[in-house]
Every structure is written in structure tokens, then in C-alpha cells.
Amino acid sequence: MADVLEGNCLVAQSGGPTSVINSSLAGLITEALNHECIEEVYGGLNGIQGILKEDIVDLAEESQQTIRGLRSTPASALGTCRFKLKKLQDCERAIEVFKAHNIRYFFYIGGNDSQDTSNRLSKFSKEKGHEMRIIGVPKTIDNDLTGTDHCPGYGSVIKYVATTVKEIALDNEAMGRGNLVMILEVMGRSAGWIAAGASLAKRRDHPHDPPHLIYLPEVAFSPQKYIDDVKRILKTANSCFVVVGEGLIDSDGNYITTSATQTDAFGHSLLGGVGEYLGTIVEQHLGVDVRITKLGYAQRAAIHCSSQVDSDESFALGQAAVRAAVRGENDKMVTLIRSDSEQYSCDFGLCDLNEVANNIKSIPQNWINEDGVSLNFQYLKYALPLVQGELPITYENGVPKFVHIDKYRIGKKLAPYLIE
Amino acid sequence: MADVLEGNCLVAQSGGPTSVINSSLAGLITEALNHECIEEVYGGLNGIQGILKEDIVDLAEESQQTIRGLRSTPASALGTCRFKLKKLQDCERAIEVFKAHNIRYFFYIGGNDSQDTSNRLSKFSKEKGHEMRIIGVPKTIDNDLTGTDHCPGYGSVIKYVATTVKEIALDNEAMGRGNLVMILEVMGRSAGWIAAGASLAKRRDHPHDPPHLIYLPEVAFSPQKYIDDVKRILKTANSCFVVVGEGLIDSDGNYITTSATQTDAFGHSLLGGVGEYLGTIVEQHLGVDVRITKLGYAQRAAIHCSSQVDSDESFALGQAAVRAAVRGENDKMVTLIRSDSEQYSCDFGLCDLNEVANNIKSIPQNWINEDGVSLNFQYLKYALPLVQGELPITYENGVPKFVHIDKYRIGKKLAPYLIE
Numbered sequence: 075m076a077d078v079l080e081g082n083c084l085v086a087q088s089g090g091p092t093s094v095i096n097s098s099l100a101g102l103i104t105e106a107l108n109h110e111c112i113e114e115v116y117g118g119l120n121g122i123q124g125i126l127k128e129d130i131v132d133l134a135e136e137s138q139q140t141i142r143g144l145r146s147t148p149a150s151a152l153g154t155c156r157f158k159l160k161k162l163q164d165c166e167r168a169i170e171v172f173k174a175h176n177i178r179y180f181f182y183i184g185g186n187d188s189q190d191t192s193n194r195l196s197k198f199s200k201e202k203g204h205e206m207r208i209i210g211v212p213k214t215i216d217n218d219l220t221g222t223d224h225c226p227g228y229g230s231v232i233k234y235v236a237t238t239v240k241e242i243a244l245d246n247e248a249m250g251r252g253n254l255v256m257i258l259e260v261m262g263r264s265a266g267w268i269a270a271g272a273s274l275a276k277r278r279d280h281p282h283d284p285p286h287l288i289y290l291p292e293v294a295f296s297p298q299k300y301i302d303d304v305k306r307i308l309k310t311a312n313s314c315f316v317v318v319g320e321g322l323i324d325s326d327g328n329y330i331t332t333s334a335t336q337t338d339a340f341g342h343s344l345l346g347g348v349g350e351y352l353g354t355i356v357e358q359h360l361g362v363d364v365r366i367t368k369l370g371y372a373q374r375a376a377i378h379c380s381s382q383v384d385s386d387e388s389f390a391l392g393q394a395a396v397r398a399a400v401r402g403e404n405d406k407m408v409t410l411i412r413s414d415s416e417q418y419s420c421d422f423g424l425c426d427l428n429e430v431a432n433n434i435k436s437i438p439q440n441w442i443n444e445d446g447v448s449l450n451f452q453y454l455k456y457a458l459p460l461v462q463g464e465l466p467i468t469y470e471n472g473v474p475k476f477v478h479i480d481k482y483r484i485g486k487k488l489a490p491y492l493i494e
Numbered sequence: 495m496a497d498v499l500e501g502n503c504l505v506a507q508s509g510g511p512t513s514v515i516n517s518s519l520a521g522l523i524t525e526a527l528n529h530e531c532i533e534e535v536y537g538g539l540n541g542i543q544g545i546l547k548e549d550i551v552d553l554a555e556e557s558q559q560t561i562r563g564l565r566s567t568p569a570s571a572l573g574t575c576r577f578k579l580k581k582l583q584d585c586e587r588a589i590e591v592f593k594a595h596n597i598r599y600f601f602y603i604g605g606n607d608s609q610d611t612s613n614r615l616s617k618f619s620k621e622k623g624h625e626m627r628i629i630g631v632p633k634t635i636d637n638d639l640t641g642t643d644h645c646p647g648y649g650s651v652i653k654y655v656a657t658t659v660k661e662i663a664l665d666n667e668a669m670g671r672g673n674l675v676m677i678l679e680v681m682g683r684s685a686g687w688i689a690a691g692a693s694l695a696k697r698r699d700h701p702h703d704p705p706h707l708i709y710l711p712e713v714a715f716s717p718q719k720y721i722d723d724v725k726r727i728l729k730t731a732n733s734c735f736v737v738v739g740e741g742l743i744d745s746d747g748n749y750i751t752t753s754a755t756q757t758d759a760f761g762h763s764l765l766g767g768v769g770e771y772l773g774t775i776v777e778q779h780l781g782v783d784v785r786i787t788k789l790g791y792a793q794r795a796a797i798h799c800s801s802q803v804d805s806d807e808s809f810a811l812g813q814a815a816v817r818a819a820v821r822g823e824n825d826k827m828v829t830l831i832r833s834d835s836e837q838y839s840c841d842f843g844l845c846d847l848n849e850v851a852n853n854i855k856s857i858p859q860n861w862i863n864e865d866g867v868s869l870n871f872q873y874l875k876y877a878l879p880l881v882q883g884e885l886p887i888t889y890e891n892g893v894p895k896f897v898h899i900d901k902y903r904i905g906k907k908l909a910p911y912l913i914e
Contacts, residue, residue: 091665120670149664236893241795244512244569244896250540256791274893370787371676375661379798381892461892472801472881473656473694476664 076402079179079205080111083396085133086118086125087150087213088157088184088191092227093234093377094388094465095213096144096151098183101392102140102211103133109400112179119481121155121184122191126167130175131481143477146467148377150183151479159191165198172199178206179399183392185214185225189407190431196405207399209405210427211391217267217372220433222409226391227374229384229460232271234376235260235369236461239275239317242367243284246313251363252419254313255304255356257350258285259368262319265436266290268373269319271457272450281448284315288350292437293446294325300352301359303447308362322348378474382463387420394422404488418459496822499627500531501598503816506538506545507551507570508577508604508611509634512647513654513797514808514885516564516571518603518631521812523553523561529820532599539901541575541604542611546587550595563897566804566887568797570603571899575691579611585618592619598626599819603812605634605645609827616825627819630827630847631811635794637687640853641845642829646811646896647794649880650803652691654796655680655789656881659695662787663704666733671783672734675724675776678705679788680767682739685856686710688793689739691877693869701868704735708774712857713866714745720772721779723867728782742768791852798894802883807840816843838879 085102087095099117119129131152144151172180182192189210196208212219217228239258246256262268269288276283278367283360286307289295307314322330331347353364383431387410395408406424441453468475505522507515519537527536539549551572564571579585592600602612609630616628632639637648659678666676681689689708696703706727709715727734742750751767773784807830815828824846833839861873888895 087668091668093661147664148661150668152668153670154668155670195757233892237798238792238796240893240896241513241568241797242791243793244567245795248507248511248570248572248574250575274891278891365790365793366788367790368786368788369792370785371662371665372658372787372789376655376658376667377661458891463892464889469884471694471698471878472653472883473660476660 078111079178079207081112081176082114082116083112083179083181084116084118084125084130084172084175084177084211085152085181085183086121087152087154088121088182088188089154089214090185090374091149091154092213092215092374093148093230093380094227094385095149095183096147097388098211098213098226098392099151100141100144101389102181102396105396107134111394111400112316115480116175116177116405119151120153121157121188122159122168122182123155124153125155125171129170131479133479136479140479142320144387146377146465146474147476148375150484153481156187157189159194167192168195169199169202172206173204179285179396180206180208181211181395181399183209183213184213185212186219186430186432186434189219189427193405193427193431196427205405207402209395209399209403210430211395212407212409215268216262216265218265218434218436219430220435221407221430223412223420224340224389224410224460226384228267230376230380231268232274233375233381233461234373234379235268235272236274237312237379238369239272239285239315241379243275243315246284246315250312250456252312253308253362255316255353255362255364256313257316257318257349257353257364259318259320259364259366262291263321264291264434265321266292266319267437269317270437270449270453272317273453274457274461283309285317286311286314287316287447288449289322289447290437290442291323292319292439292442294464295322295326295330297355299446301356304360304362316352318348318352320348358427377465378467380465381461382465383460385465386484391422427449495902498531499598499625500533501596501603502534502536503532503599504536504545504550504592504595504597505572505601505603505650506541507572507574508541508602508608509574510605510794511574512633513568513633513650513800514647514805515569515603515633516567517805517808518633518646518812519571520561520564521809522601522631522816525813525816527554529816529833531820536595536597537572537899540573540577541577541608542588542602543575544573545591546584548591551899553899556865556899560897560899565809566797566885566894567896568795571897572903576607578607579614585614586622588615589619589622589624593624594625597733599816600626600628601631601815601819602628603633603673605632605636606639606850606854609639609847613825613847614849616847619697624824627662627822627824629815629819630850631815632827632829634788635688636682636685638685638854638856639850640855641827641850643832644830644880646804648687650796650800651688651793652694652877653801653881654793654799655688655692656694657799657810658789659692659735661704663695663735666704666735672732673728675736675773675781675782675784676681676733676737677736677769677773677784677786679740679786681793682711683741684711684854685741686712686739687857689737690857690869690873692737693873694877694881702731705737706731706734707736707867708869709736709738709742709867710857711739711743712859712862715742715750716745717775719866721776724776724780724782736772738768738772740768752864797885800885800888802885803880805885811842818844844907
């Protein structure tokens with residue numbers, strides 16, 4: 075047991091939101107209030123970018139109702155950012171802010187880039203002699219973080235995607251025209267986890283159910299094979315359901331897309347257009363009718379169709395992060411460790427931040443069938459437990475009711491201690 | 495009271511499916527079994543196109559469970575078609591099929607084109623001396639049928655669209671980058687009803703909530719005004735949420751689209767690409783970041799987010815159609831008539847099929863604000879009651895469970911009486 079470290083706690087959110095990222099926030103706040111060594115519970119607005127500007131609010135002022143409501147409110151309630159700590163003065167500035175507000179606990183909910191940020195801050199605070207504990211909380215619909223069995227946000231996005239596939243598939247079946255190719259473009263920059271999740275739309279023991287073809291970044295894309303795949307499906311089914319992740323690449327590792335290459339703040343390629351590209355190919359070569367659905371941001375915000383298991387795990391990971399920090403852990407990310415038993419359950423573990431930062435976990439090749447366009451029982455065994463249960467949502471006037479953390483209330487925001 | 499007409503009943507579905515079209519089917523079957531004058535309850539597969547081929551199944555053989563399950567199964571369980579009765583021999587053939595199977599009651603669930611089909615068949619059966627009663631049941635997410643206050647399917651699609659807007663809007667707010675334009679492309683070929691429904695995402699008395707700009711076919715599109723609109727919004731909001739219906743037209747009445755003009759079997763233009771078009775304009779002129787979501791077929795199949803009121807009304811309209819036919823009505827469509835009272839309720843009425851066939855109901859101009867991109871209280875008063883209540887859905891293995899009418903079971907399909 076480490077020494078008791080007394081001081082304030084700061085939580086923040088980073089990267090693309092998920093529908094359950096606020097569950098982790100709720101778990102963090104709830105648990106932080108249980109520990110006497112944690113004096114104040116602060117929220118950093120818009121991730122580390124806001125923290126550098128001392129955009130910090132007092133979360134203890136929020137009502138119990140609001141904290142509970144976070145569990146059914148998608149997107150990052152504290153705001154988020156895509157900001158990489160590159161410059162030395164950014165790190166110095168962050169530590170100054172931590173010192174000024176006596177921040178001894180920092181929890182950062184995010185993906186690979188965010189874990190990298192936490193990793194740097196942890197190392198830098200040590201250098202600067204400011205004792206603190208930094209724990210990352212995983213979050214990404216992409217499910218591509220190493221060190222954890224799966225990522226909070228993933229179960230919900232694939233529940234929504236598989237539900238959407240199952241619904242659209244019935245529509246296609248009803249239209250029954252024999253030459254329809256339905257293309258669903260989903261997210262997933264570096265790995266095909268989200269596209270793979272569409273296979274949950276198949277009924278048990280109905281391998282020929284839609285989606286018929288799933289294209290993953292883990293399998294190099296060949297236009298000719300794709301055309302042959304579609305032709306083969308249309309021989310026996312009255313429509314062909316294609317699911318494709320935005321990060322599809324060819325055998326040279328180039329992204330498959332119709333649009334010009336753009337990059338975001340991290341140098342990642344901004345993708346889009348792979349659905350249109352797949353549509354155009356078969357329109358031209360097979361003369362089929364193509365319909366495209368592009369879920370875009372809807373998929374990572376769809377709390378109205380999210381997984382209870384995912385939401386509960388997200389909340390529990392927030393709690394586990396606080397407990398880990400209080401007992402002395404630092405420079406770690408909390409993880410989910412799946413038990414070996416037949417009945418699904420997860421324990422909480424920890425992994426080193428530098429292990430997870432900037433690494434990518436792809437779908438194991440032996441979970442992908444030889445046809446390259448479907449997943450086998452190993453994937454199903456992995457994914458099925460993650461989509462169980464339907465998170466109850468409160469509706470008001472026919473649409474979901476969400477809570478807001480009021481970031482602009484006068485007197486709410488901490489007075490900045492530092493002058494730029 | 496008309497004479498009792500004894501014979502068999504045939505039901506079929508036509509046009510693009512909705513998430514609740516099977517509720518009307520369930521209502522028809524349930525009610526038909528209550529009337530002694532109706533001997534057999536048959537289903538025509540793939541609409542009139544299948545009926546011409548004598549693709550007819552005995553629906554009384556379906557289990558009670560299946561009929562109940564239809565109320566939570568999207569898309570047309572009997573299959574559908576887009577087929578216009580053009581040729582005289584098609585009409586003659588249909589009457590032959592009706593005669594051969596002693597069909598005295600025909601119920602056709604569909605949109606404008608389907609009501610036109612029913613209208614022709616009703617007239618033609620009279621000409622051919624085959625006494626029968628034909629009643630149309632309205633169905634279209636487009637909500638553009640005349641003669642009825644609103645159309646079954648509409649309440650559900652706007653509940654799903656408004657929910658999606660509200661969820662994505664929180665994501666945009668969290669990202670908070672000040673130069674994001676989110677474009678949501680929805681269906682609606684001839685009228686802006688679906689796009690208008692996105693305005694239900696706004697909280698009461700929060701007119702500045704997303705969606706900020708709604709572009710409707712009812713208002714001629716001007717690229718310059720659109721660019722100015724987006725600029726204006728981005729001055730005060732950190733992102734601009736645009737909703738656009740696929741049927742947007744310019745002041746000359748031409749469709750706004752990036753893709754080449756194609757037409758379907760009815761000569762309607764096949765649309766798509768208006769979202770991309772709106773994205774490209776502001777990317778080029780304002781240098782903003784654009785994200786596009788295109789819900790496509792997902793929106794008309796999304797039973798997991800459909801309206802209880804809509805589902806109930808769809809079922810009740812099916813029942814009302816049978817009752818109307820039994821009491822002697824013919825060549826009519828059942829309609830919803832909204833009561834004048836403060837509390838929302840609808841009665842069931844009838845209108846002549848030739849009134850509704852091929853007509854289009856647009857959004858009244860005085861429901862659209864002067865800015866041309868938002869709806870006023872009159873629209874909200876109209877639309878809000880239609881999205882109330884959440885239809886409960888059964889989940890199995892984490893995704894919705896649907897029922898299937900087994901169209902191919904041996905002995906299920908009627909032996910054809912006629913030889914081609």
C-alpha cells in the first residue's frame with residue numbers, strides 16, 4: 075500500500091466520443107467522492123487542450139441527477155479535443171496547472187493518443203517533482219487498444235451497427251429485386267472491429283444471412299475479388315449486403331477511397347468515400363443497383379441503441395481507475411480482463427501506458443474465415459457478450475432526454491491561478 | 495348497410511417499406527379473421543407483381559406468434575414491388591387471379607402509386623363484372639399522401655431522425671472546434687416532411703438548438719443563401735448542423751445532386767448526393783470541416799427506434815380497412831382524421847382512391863419560418879403527437895428479433911388455378 079496522497083482530482087475526456095464515454099465519467103466522479111484523500115473533483119473542459127487554458131469546472135457542484143443522467147447521455151459531456159502534447163512548453167504548462175490547483179489525481183478517458191498524453195504527463199510530473207497519479211481510462215468505438223480485452227464504446231457501436239444491418243436486410247429482402255447491392259460504410263480507421271461487428275446481425279446457424287460480405291483493413295482489398303464476391307452472392311441471394319470499414323487498404327497499404335487524402339491533427343488520414351468507391355465498382359462492372367448508407371457520427375453517438383454490458387463496464391472502469399490511483403498506481407491504464415469461464419465476466423486490471431500508447435490491436439487473422447469476408451465462431455464468441463442488454467433511455471417529447479454539464483455558469487468555473 | 499359479400503380476402507404490400515408497415519398487415523389479418531363473410535385470408539407476395547404470377551400464400555396458417563411479431567418487424571413481410579399496372583393485360587390478369595381464388599376483398603398497403611393500382615383494379619373489376627371491394631391502406635415514411643392527416647410510417651421515421659440528430663449534435667458540441675459542418679441527408683423525394691421532423695430534436699423553447707438549418711424541397715434552394723446561412727450559424731455556434739432531404743430543388747425545379755440523373759420504374763428520379771453537394775460547397779467557400787451522415791434505408795427500417803403511436807395507428811388502420819370493406823365500402827383508402835380537441839386523437843375515415851392516387855402533399859408554406867430553414871410551432875404541434883411512445887422490441891443475442899412469413903414452405907403456397 076502506497077502512502078496516502080491528498081489533493082484534488084481532475085478528470086477529462088479526449089478523442090472521438092462514444093455513446094458510453096460519460097458512463098466512465100460518472101463512474102470516476104461517483105468513486106472519487108468515496109475517498110477522503112480526494113478533496114475536490116474537477117473536470118477539465120475539452121481535454122488537455124482546455125486544461126492548458128485552465129478551463130476547469132467543479133464537478134461536485136453538479137446534481138446527483140446530472141451525474142446519473144450522464145450514464146444515458148452520449149458524447150463527451152466535458153467536451154473533448156484532438157490535441158497532441160508535442161511541445162515541451164505544453165507539458166510544462168500542464169504541470170503548472172496541476173500544481174496551481176493541487177491536482178494529485180488525473181484521469182484521462184480516451185483512445186491511443188490520449189493514453190500517450192497521459193503517459194507523457196506522468197513522466198513529466200515526476201521530472202518536475204510534482205507528485206501525482208495518472209490513470210488512463212480506455213474509450214474507443216474502434217476497439218483497437220492493446221492491453222485490454224475490449225474497449226468501452228465498442229459493444230454499443232456494434233450493437234447499433236448489427237441492429238441496423240438486420241433492419242436494412244429485411245428491407246432488402248422485401249424489395250427482392252435480385253440485383254441490389256446494399257453498402258453500409260462504418261467507422262474504424264486502423265482495424266476492422268466495427269465492420270466485423272455487423273456479423274452479429276446473422277442469426278445463429280444462418281451463415282448465409284446478411285451481411286454477406288464484410289471488408290476489413292486486416293485483409294488487403296482486391297477489386298477483382300470484390301466483384302467476384304458480389305457476383306457469387308447475387309447468384310443465390312436476392313440482394314448483396316456489403317459492410318465496409320472506412321480504413322480499407324489495398325495490398326500496398328494504401329487507403330481505398332474516392333476522396334483526396336486529408337489528414338487530421340495527428341497526421342491520421344481523414345477517410346471517407348470507400349462506400350461510394352465500392353458502389354461505383356459494382357455499378358460499372360455488374361450493372362447492379364447500389365444503395366449506400368453511411369452512419370458517420372451517428373454510430374458513435376447512438377445511445378438509444380447501446381449495450382447495457384458496455385455501459386456498465388464503462389462505469390465500472392471509471393470506478394476502478396480511481397481505486398487504482400488511490401492505492402498508489404500511476405502511469406497505467408485500467409483494463410478489462412475476460413475470465414476463462416464459460417459464463418462471460420470481466421475483471422479489472424492495469425497495463426503500462428507506454429504499452430498501450432500509439433499501438434493498434436487488429437482482429438486476429440485466425441478469427442477471419444478463409445473467404446476473407448466473414449468472421450468465424452471465435453469472433454462471435456468474443457463479441458456476443460459485449461452487446462447484451464439494452465440500456466434504458468428516458469424519452470421526453472418523443473426523443474431521448476440528455477443531461478448537460480453547465481460549463482459556462484458564472485462562479486462555476488475555477489478562477490485561474492495562473493496568468494498566461 | 496350493403497349486402498353481405500362472401501369470399502376470400504387478399505392482402506399485399508407495395509412500394510418502399512416502413513418500419514411499421516407490418517403493423518397494418520397484422521391489423522388486417524387480425525380483423526379479417528373476425529368476419530364470417532371472409533372465408534380465407536391470403537397474402538399476395540411482392541405486391542401486385544407477385545399476384546399477377548399467383549404468388550399467393552395462406553396467411554391463416556401462420557401462428558398467432560408470427561402475427562403478433564409482425565408488429566415489431568420492419569419492412570414488408572410479404573415482400574413488395576415497385577410495379578405500375580400499365581398494360582391492359584396486367585389488369586385483366588389480376589382480375590382473373592381474383593376470380594380464380596374467389597378474392598372478394600383486396601387490401602393494398604402502400605403509397606401514392608399503390609393507391610393508383612388499387613384504384614385501377616377497383617374500376618376494372620367492376621367492368622369485368624367481378625364483384626369485389628378494394629380498400630387501400632396508407633403507408634409511406636414520406637408523409638406525402640393527400641386525404642389523410644398523416645401517413646403510417648412517418649411518426650417512426652422522424653422519431654429516429656430526430657433522435658439521431660440529437661445524439662450527433664451532442665457529439666458535435668463535444669468536439670467543439672468552431673468550424674464543423676455536419677450534414678445529415680434524409681429521404682423525402684417530393685416533400686420535406688422527413689427533414690422537417692429533425693426539428694423535433696430541439697428542446698422546447700431552445701430554437702437555437704441543432705439542427706440549425708433544414709433544407710426542404712418546399713423552399714427553392716439557393717447556394718449563396720446556403721453559404722450565408724452556414725456562415726451566420728458558425729458565428730455563434732461551435733458547429734453547424736444541416737439536415738437536407740434528398741428531393742431538394744432549385745428555383746427552376748431541378749434536383750440538387752452531384753450524381754447523374756437516373757429514374758426508377760415509375761419515372762421518378764433516383765436521388766442521392768445532395769449531402770455531398772452541400773458539403774462540397776461549404777468546404778470550398780468557407781474552408782470548414784464537413785462530416786456527412788446518410789441514413790439511407792436505415793431510416794425506413796429502424797423499428798428499434800419507432801413510435802408507439804405510429805405502430806398503433808398502423809395496426810388500427812389495417813383493422814379499419816377490413817371493417818370498411820365488410821360494411822360495403824369500395825375504391826377507398828382508409829385515412830386518419832385528427833380531432834380538434836387539445837388532446838391528440840385520430841378517427842378513421844375514408845377518401846376516394848382517385849383523390850389520393852398520384853397526388854403529393856407538401857408542407858404548408860405557413861408552417862415554414864421566414865428564414866426558409868426552420869419550422870414553426872404549427873409544424874411542431876402537428877408532428878409531436880406522432881412520435882410519442884417507444885415501441886417495445888424483443889432482443890435476442892443482443893439484436894432485435896424479427897418474425898418471418900415463410901413464403902416457400904411446401905404446401906403453403908396456393909396451387910395456381912391458372913395456367914399462363
